[in-house]
Amino acid sequence: MDRDWLEQRRQAIDAHARAQQDQRAREAEQAAALIAAFVADATARGIAPTPLTAPAHRGGARYRTGLRGWxxxxxxxxxxxxxxRFYVLTTPNSLRARLTGTAVQPRPAPLIVGEGGRDGDSIPLRDLLRRRLDAASGT
Known part of the structure; x- marks a missing residue:
């Protein structure tokens, strides 16, 4: 193989990876702003946060997380x-977690929740947050 071609290919792959990383960072910033507005709006509307529990991957068990939110x-x-902070609250089944709770880590929120899933399972984050506020406000 031609070394120049290999070098050009490597540079193209690196540039593509950087562009994807930059796009994810921009989306994470936009999502964080939407979530900050949601928290402020929920607080202003008097929508009380609740203790958050994480469902097990299988079965009906739910584990304490030590978090409060919506x-x-x-x-x-x-x-x-x-x-x-945004969370996907699923955790492996665990006897220990039943007794002591589980730790879940925040994730960067996607602008489209469920993107890449089954048809009808995706929704823009903005719409999901608005629906949650509207449901809690009774509108």
């Missing part, structure tokens, strides 16, 4: 805590 979806698997 569930965003009807299955209580997506949530935002009072600090404005």
């Amino acid at each position: 569930y965003l979806d009807r299955h209580d698997r997506l949530a935002v805590d009072t600090e404005g």
Whole structure:
């Protein structure tokens, strides 16, 4: 193989990777701003945060997380805590977690929740947050 071609190919791959990383960072900033506005709006409307629990991957068990915030979806698997961090609240089944709770880590929020999933399972984050506020306000 021609060394120049290989070098050009490597540079193109690196540039593509940097562009994807930059795009993810921009989306994370936009999502963080949406979530910060949600937390402020929920607080202003008097929508009280609740203790967040994480469902096990299988079965009906739910584990304490030590977090307080608002569930965003009807299955209580997506949530935002009072600090404005986004969580996907699923955890492996664990006897220890039943007794002591589980630790879940925040993730960068996507602008399209469920993107790449089944048809009808994706929703813009902005719409999901608005629905949660509207449901809590009774509108």
